[in-house]
Amino acid sequence: MSTKKNIILSGAAALVVAASILAVAIFSGVSLLPNANTTTNTTTSSRAPGTLSVLLTDPPHVPLGVTKVYIAYSNLAVHVSEAGNQSGWTLLKSGGSIELLSTVDVSQTISSVKIAAGEYNLLRFNISSAQVTYNGKNYTAFVPRSALIVPIVGGIEVNASKPSATIINIQPTVYNIGSASNPEFMIRHWAKAFPVPSSQVTEEEEQEGHRLSLIGKAWWTDVLERFTSNAVITSANLTPTSLSLTVKDTGSQSTKLRLVVVSPLATPLMAAEHDRPPAVLFGSAIFIVLPNATLLPIQKYILAAHQQGVGAEDVVTALASGGYNLTAGASATLSYKGTITLGFNLHIVQPLQGGQSIVPGQQYLVSVLGDEALASQVVVAGQ
Secondary structure, X not given: OOHHHHHHOOOOHHHHHHHHHHHHHHHHOOOOOOOOOOOOOOOOOOOOOEEEEEEEEOOOEOOOOEEEEEEEEEEEEEEEOOOOOOOOEEEEEEEEXXXXXXXXXXXXXXXXXXXXXXXXXXXXXXXXXXXXXXXXXXXXXXXXXXXXXXXXXXXXXXEOOEOEEEEEXXXXXXXXXXXXXXXXXXXXXXXXEEEEOHHHOOOOOOOOOOEEEOOOOHHHHHHHHHHOXXXXXXXXXXXXXXXXXXXXXXXXXXXXXXXXXXXXXOOOOOHHHOOOOOOOOOOOEEEEEOOOOEEEEHHHHHHHHHHOOOOHHHHHHHHHHOOEEEOOOOEEEEEEEOOOEEOOOOOOOOOOOOOEEOOOOOEEEEEEEEOOEEEEEEEEOOO
């Protein structure tokens, strides 16, 4: 397996997708992400097929007044290990819907089908629409990135000898970026999947729609303790020539901060654009987090590596192995001084032209990404 594939399967899913898209786009103009609307059925072996059940649970973050969060999803698929990202996908379910707040500390089976025996490492689905109930009224919520590639930590083996199940831990954050009287909602999401011990997969779990309380389940408690880290942005300041944010690790284990992303909110949330989300990464200012807690624009890092003859695969490796180590309970201030440009030209001959500047008074979403960590805050840019 190549270095790049090892990184993609390692676990820092949001980091790897972002870094991979940027690195490969700069070097070749080709995205690593597969087309979320096409699925290839791939036979993995001649062994008898087994049943794979997909469960979903959701620890959401919602503002006061939000009582329900509905999502409609489509093209749920699973990916066989060792296959390329553009192939090896098997469709599990064409679509469905779920109310996420009803899955707090509860799992719900969203698919259970027979598939070819083999080892699987990724899930994929689209969030086709979202709706939020706020103070008793329903509002359409904007989803900037509708396609999710979800790594299955450690992979999962499917065969006829034992039941197999994986649980998606999807963690959306709902933002009201409007006001109490004129609300406007956006959902940012992050997800990871984990194998369910075969001894815990009952016939009921193999029934689509089945719900199971996760409270007191030792295997789930172990997953949360080993793979969940909590990071919050306690303060953030943004101007056209500076960025500073303080991040606190509120969990019980250390986490490594890797990327900071600044995305504009005003344009994509205009009513006419709700069904045409922007290319969030390419319309954003993206910084890598250095070990000394300073920030460096990622396109400068990638272009410098390109000029030095470093390949895209090595750039992605370096991005995934760097970062700032934030210990449990500690806080760190990440900072950058210099002109901040949103977006970049994909052509190496004119790499930094065509971007937009930070506009004082406009709203931006500042997000920090790391190993098992994702935190965001809406910030009004200053002078």
